[in-house]
Every structure is written in structure tokens, then in C-alpha cells.
Amino acid sequence: MADLTPLSDIGEFALIRRLQQKIEHRQPSTVLGIGDDAAIIAPAADHEVVVSTDLLVEGIHFDLMFCPLRHLGYKAVAVNVSDIAAMNAQPTQLVVALSTGPRFTVEAIEELYAGMRLACEAYGVDLVGGDTTSSRGGLTLAITALGQVPAGQAVRRSGGKPTDILCVSGDLGGAFLGLQVLEREKQAFLADPETQPELGNYEYVVQRQLKPEARLDIIHELRELGVTPTSMIDISDGLASEVMHLCAASGTGARLFSEFLPLANPTLEAAAEFNLDPITCALNGGEDYELLFTVPVADHAKIKNHPDITVIGHLTERDDAVNLITKGGQAVPLQAQGWTAF
Amino acid sequence: MADLTPLSDIGEFALIRRLQQKIEHRQPSTVLGIGDDAAIIAPAADHEVVVSTDLLVEGIHFDLMFCPLRHLGYKAVAVNVSDIAAMNAQPTQLVVALSTGPRFTVEAIEELYAGMRLACEAYGVDLVGGDTTSSRGGLTLAITALGQVPAGQAVRRSGGKPTDILCVSGDLGGAFLGLQVLEREKQAFLADPETQPELGNYEYVVQRQLKPEARLDIIHELRELGVTPTSMIDISDGLASEVMHLCAASGTGARLFSEFLPLANPTLEAAAEFNLDPITCALNGGEDYELLFTVPVADHAKIKNHPDITVIGHLTERDDAVNLITKGGQAVPLQAQGWTAF
Numbered sequence: 288m289a290d291l292t293p294l295s296d297i298g299e300f301a302l303i304r305r306l307q308q309k310i311e312h313r314q315p316s317t318v319l320g321i322g323d324d325a326a327i328i329a330p331a332a333d334h335e336v337v338v339s340t341d342l343l344v345e346g347i348h349f350d351l352m353f354c355p356l357r358h359l360g361y362k363a364v365a366v367n368v369s370d371i372a373a374m375n376a377q378p379t380q381l382v383v384a385l386s387t388g389p390r391f392t393v394e395a396i397e398e399l400y401a402g403m404r405l406a407c408e409a410y411g412v413d414l415v416g417g418d419t420t421s422s423r424g425g426l427t428l429a430i431t432a433l434g435q436v437p438a439g440q441a442v443r444r445s446g447g448k449p450t451d452i453l454c455v456s457g458d459l460g461g462a463f464l465g466l467q468v469l470e471r472e473k474q475a476f477l478a479d480p481e482t483q484p485e486l487g488n489y490e491y492v493v494q495r496q497l498k499p500e501a502r503l504d505i506i507h508e509l510r511e512l513g514v515t516p517t518s519m520i521d522i523s524d525g526l527a528s529e530v531m532h533l534c535a536a537s538g539t540g541a542r543l544f545s546e547f548l549p550l551a552n553p554t555l556e557a558a559a560e561f562n563l564d565p566i567t568c569a570l571n572g573g574e575d576y577e578l579l580f581t582v583p584v585a586d587h588a589k590i591k592n593h594p595d596i597t598v599i600g601h602l603t604e605r606d607d608a609v610n611l612i613t614k615g616g617q618a619v620p621l622q623a624q625g626w627t628a629f
Numbered sequence: 630m631a632d633l634t635p636l637s638d639i640g641e642f643a644l645i646r647r648l649q650q651k652i653e654h655r656q657p658s659t660v661l662g663i664g665d666d667a668a669i670i671a672p673a674a675d676h677e678v679v680v681s682t683d684l685l686v687e688g689i690h691f692d693l694m695f696c697p698l699r700h701l702g703y704k705a706v707a708v709n710v711s712d713i714a715a716m717n718a719q720p721t722q723l724v725v726a727l728s729t730g731p732r733f734t735v736e737a738i739e740e741l742y743a744g745m746r747l748a749c750e751a752y753g754v755d756l757v758g759g760d761t762t763s764s765r766g767g768l769t770l771a772i773t774a775l776g777q778v779p780a781g782q783a784v785r786r787s788g789g790k791p792t793d794i795l796c797v798s799g800d801l802g803g804a805f806l807g808l809q810v811l812e813r814e815k816q817a818f819l820a821d822p823e824t825q826p827e828l829g830n831y832e833y834v835v836q837r838q839l840k841p842e843a844r845l846d847i848i849h850e851l852r853e854l855g856v857t858p859t860s861m862i863d864i865s866d867g868l869a870s871e872v873m874h875l876c877a878a879s880g881t882g883a884r885l886f887s888e889f890l891p892l893a894n895p896t897l898e899a900a901a902e903f904n905l906d907p908i909t910c911a912l913n914g915g916e917d918y919e920l921l922f923t924v925p926v927a928d929h930a931k932i933k934n935h936p937d938i939t940v941i942g943h944l945t946e947r948d949d950a951v952n953l954i955t956k957g958g959q960a961v962p963l964q965a966q967g968w969t970a971f
Contacts, residue, residue: 444664
């Protein structure tokens with residue numbers, strides 16, 4: 288194993304230089320990247336800029352016992368790109384602010400950046416700036432992503448109409464079950480460090496937790512199908528909470544049908560093993576980073592055969608509130624979970 | 630005293646709604662602020678966007694024992710605006726990511742935001758987005774600021790020429806001495822909590838530490854004087870380190886004259902009392918958030934009578950390195966201090 292270098296050996300400026308060397312730019316709009324007081328970006332003519340920020344805190348959002356730093360870097364970027372995609376925009380640049388405690392080495396931070404670079408490559412985003420500082424605690428990562436969208440074409444949460452159909456990309460609940468698997472293996476490891484982690488059967492749900500992908504592909508495919516969502520939001524806190532945000536912003540109610548919710552087989556199997564209701568995992572689990580969006584009924588034909596888009600219900604008048612229709616036909620009012628605990 | 634509300638009483642979404650209510654927009658380029666997956670900004674035609682991010686960590690960058698939350702909020706915004714000003718750009722929007730531990734109340738976070746709103750008002754910047762989350766440690770604040778500048782008019786660190794003159798705005802070293810005063814009063818308080826802080830004679834330097842201002846005024850005044858700096862950087866880590874950054878980026882050396890360094894009387898008095906060399910405080914103290922910039926010799930006449938701009942030396946060929954010329958005429962090679970300890 289190569290020698291590890293304490294961060295204190297090289298200092299901030301040298302660390303920045305070391306990280307900066309490996310950065311490549313792909314976006315024509317990036318005029319100047321890391322190394323000045325600010326980055327310079329030249330947005331395309333007649334485009335708007337969208338901007339979103341996310342903070343990831345060790346011990347709250349991730350556990351380095353089972354989240355490799357490279358995966359964390361990838362996920363941190365994907366989560367931000369997901370917010371940009373949810374505006375119907377193309378992500379273009381991001382800046383990264385990072386604070387780390389004394390237990391991190393130069394090599395550890397390079398692993399984190401390696402993951403961020405991989406995600407930047409996957410989504411065509413340029414890392415153009417940042418701030419690196421010490422902390423007395425663990426690792427904190429604040430990423431701000433910028434994107435561009437032709438003027439007037441950004442999709443907000445607020446554009447849903449009472450007759451629009453409600454769609455999600457991909458499948459739900461997997462990331463939450465992946466977390467349950469990882470937590471269980473961690474407890475087994477803490478009880479007996481000789482234990483080998485058993486992730487074999489859970490590859491899919493663990494991957495959903497550790498390396499989620501932003502659904503930029505869906506944005507492009509909708510454009511190719513000639514469909515512009517009337518409203519859109521990414522699913523970070525669980526479907527229930529996001530449907531309620533979307534309805535609150537659009538001034539509508541909604542009905543979603545539990546039997547329509549897209550659940551992957553490995554998710555169903557993991558739910559059975561953990562004795563959890565997969566519908567609840569989809570509604571309140573969070574971290575799936577799929578897109579929830581509405582389209583006019585007239586566009587139903589255009590999307591109904593898309594293999595990765597599922598119609599889960601429709602919007603209604605506001606007075607109808609937000610209801611889950613169970614298999615038995617019962618309407619159960621939804622409650623947002625999200626997180627409430629500080 | 631009014632009752633204080635634990636953050637856990639209201640949860641993230643309610644906190645965001647509460648903070649959001651008081652936000653006003655002033656920038657015509659702000660299309661959509663807080664409340665969606667991302668904010669939407671419409672940059673002015675033929676303008677570039679600049680973006681900079683800064684992370685402030687409790688126990689590293691600030692001490693809540695002597696830094697009131699309202700001041701911290703103001704300073705956090707000013708520090709970011711300073712980076713935008715250092716690009717010769719107009720700050721326009723910012724996003725704020727915040728993590729707080731369980732010891733913070735809703736009222737404390739509102740104080741922090743009140744300070745940020747004051748600074749937004751002072752600099753004409755819109756707060757358009759954010760993320761609020763819990764932490765197991767203290768307060769961490771990540772601010773990303775956006776600005777706009779007519780295309781091609783951003784000023785980089787790299788444009789200095791070997792004959793340019795080197796200028797600073799305002800005066801230096803005050804913020805560092807303010808910190809010494811505050812640290813001394815903290816120790817006195819810890820030794821005897823009955824002690825009343827004695828800040829009377831140190832109002833100026835304490836203000837420089839707790840409530841620095843971004844020199845956006847200098848950017849506007851240079852424009853009115855018809856002067857475009859060839860290179861510019863803001864002084865956050867101390868003059869020595871910033872001159873070295875500027876020279877490294879411009880491929881030049883520099884000579885600065887110790888007797889020309891602008892030092893305010895209260896700074897000189899505080900330095901004498903603390904038995905510190907005021908020149909060293911200016912060179913290595915940091916947090917003054919003044920602007921360091923170069924202009925062609927031909928522009929000297931335009932700035933020489935400006936009451937708040939001081940010519941401190943000039944750039945040279947790269948081989949001459951960066952030297953401080955002492956009163957006695959001795960050339961002392963400068964060393965960047967910055968911070969090196971993680």
C-alpha cells in the first residue's frame with residue numbers, strides 16, 4: 288500500500304493545485320475555471336441559467352463506514368445534477384466547497400475528487416471552482432451546480448394542471464432498501480470485524496443507494512418525444528413528499544395508484560426480507576433521484592410505451608387533496624415524511 | 630426575553646418557509662428564487678456570469694463567543710461579494726447552504742439570515758436558493774455568489790504586466806488586530822465571567838473583523854475614472870499571499886514599499902498595544918477584504934488623488950521575485966503565509 292500523506296503535510300494551496308491538475312473542461316460556456324477569485328461562464332445566447340446547492344454532512348447524509356469516498360464524490364455531483372435536470376435544464380458547471388477534519392489524507396480527498404470527476408464526465412459538467420478548508424469534525428461537502436435552458440423553457444414545480452397525468456422515471460424504493468442492507472452489514476461488522484459483508488444478492492439496491500444517477504437521459508428523451516412536462520421535481524425525499532410539494536406549488540390535488548408504482552424485482556425481494564412494505568419504501572424512502580413530472584393528457588400516447596417512464600396517477604382539483612388509491616380502491620390521504628429532525 | 634424554539638420543533642420545510650417569507654428580490658435578472666429544484670436567472674445580454682463559493686466553519690473561521698450571528702451572516706455574504714467584485718463584476722444572486730447542530734434555535738438561524746438579508750440589501754444581491762440540514766457538530770455555512778460582467782470585461786489575476794503599478798483599496802491589518810482584541814476579551818471573560826468586555830478604544834479594528842465590507846464601491850469608482858485594472862484579487866489571506874498569487878498568475882515579480890502600506894491610526898495603536906509589527910499584520914493578517922489590483926502606469930494620474938486607493942509598489946519582471954522594500958531600502962523577499970494547517 289502506498290504511503291498516505293496527511294493534509295497538514297501539503298497545505299491548502301498545494302492541495303488545490305494537486306486537485307486542479309486533473310480537471311478537464313468540456314463545456315463551451317466555461318471561460319475560466321479554478322484558480323481565480325471566481326470562475327467565468329458565458330451562457331449561450333437566449334438561455335437562462337439555473338442554480339442549485341446541496342450540502343452533504345458526514346454522519347447525517349453519509350456514513351464513510353460503508354460509503355467509499357469515490358462513490359460519495361460521484362453521488363454528490365449526481366444529486367446536484369438531478370436538481371438541474373428537474374428544471375428541464377442541461378447541467379454545465381459546478382463549484383465544490385469542502386471541509387475535512389484531520390483524519391483525512393491527501394489520498395482520501397483525491398479519491399473523493401476522482402468520484403466527482405467521473406460524474407462530471409458522465410454528465411458533461413465542468414468543475415470550475417471551490418473552497419477547501421479544515422474542520423474540527425468530519426467531512427462536509429457543499430456543491431452548487433449551474434445549468435442552462437433556452438429562455439422560458441425551464442420547468443417549475445408550479446405548472447401542473449388538474450387534469451395532467453403524473454409520471455415517474457425509473458423505479459422507486461431501491462435506495463432506501465440499499466441503505467437497510469448497508470446498515471445491517473455495518474452492524475454485523477461492528478459485532479464481529481471478521482465478518483465478510485454479504486452484498487451479493489443486493490447489488491441492485493446497494494448500487495441505488497451508493498451510486499444513484501441523475502435522470503438527464505429522461506430530459507433528453509422527453510425532448511425527442513416532443514413532450515414538455517408541465518411541472519417537474521426530483522425525488523430526493525421520497526415520492527409522497529415530492530408529490531405534495533408539486534401539488535402545493537401547482538395548486539392541485541393528486542391521485543396516485545399504489546399498484547402503478549414502479550418497483551424493481553430486487554427491491555421487492557429486499558423489502559420481503561426486511562419485512563418492509565415496498566409501497567411505503569417507495570413513498571417515504573427517499574434518495575431515488577428519479578424524476579416526478581406531469582404532462583397534459585394529450586401527451587399520454589407519446590410516453591405510454593417508454594420503457595422507463597411510468598404513469599402513476601393524475602392531478603386533481605386542489606380540494607381533493609393528495610390521495611393514494613390502494614389496490615382495494617380505498618383512498619388514503621398522503622402525508623409528507625421528508626426529514627423533520629435536526 | 631421571548632421563548633426560543635428548538636429547530637426540531639418545526640422541521641426543515643417549515644424553517645425554509647419561515648426564512649423565505651422575508652426574502653425580497655431586487656435584481657431584474659432573478660426570474661425565480663427559493664422554492665423549486667433550482668433558481669432561474671436570466672443574465673443580461675452580452676454579459677458573462679461569474680461564480681464563487683466559500684465555506685465558513687464554526688471553530689475555524691468564526692467563534693460564536695464573540696461573533697454575533699447577525700454579524701456572521703453579514704460577513705459571510707460580504708466575503709462572497711468581495712470575490713465577485715475582485716472579478717470587476719456586479720454581484721447579483723447567491724445561494725446559501727447551512728448545517729446546524731441541535732444547540733441552535735429557530736431564532737438563532739433567523740438572526741443569521743437577518744444579517745445575510747442586510748448584506749444582500751447593502752450590495753443589491755438576491756438570495757435565490759439554499760439547503761438547510763442538520764449536523765452533529767457546529768454551524769457550517771457555504772455560500773455561492775453569482776455576478777455579471779459585460780462579456781470580456783472580467784478582470785483576472787493573470788493580466789498584470791511588469792511595469793504596472795500595484796494598488797490597494799482602504800487600509801490593511803485592521804481585521805487581524807480586531808481578532809486579537811476579541812480573543813483577549815474572550816480569555817478575560819473565560820477567566821472571570823463578571824468581566825465586562827473593553828472594546829471602546831478598538832471599535833474600528835473590531836468592526837473590521839466582525840463586519841468587513843466588500844469594496845464594490847471601488848469597482849464602480851474605477852469605472853467612473855475610466856480605469857480598468859489589468860489584474861485584481863481580493864485580500865482575504867493577507868497582502869503577502871495575495872501579491873504572490875497575483876504575480877504567479879501574471880508571470881511577474883513585484884516590489885512593494887513598506888512605508889506605502891496603508892495603515893489606519895486605530896490599527897497602529899492596537900498594534901503598539903499588542904506589541905505587534907503593523908507591517909506584519911498588514912502582510913500576513915488576512916480578512917481585510919480590500920482589493921489588490923494593478924493598473925498601467927499611464928493611469929497613475931487618474932487614481933493618485935483617490936482618497937481610498939493607495940499605490941504600494943509596482944510589478945517587475947518575473948526573475949526579480951516578490952520583494953518588500955523596507956524603509957532603509959533593503960529588499961526582503963516575501964513569503965506567503967495564508968493558512969497551511971488542516
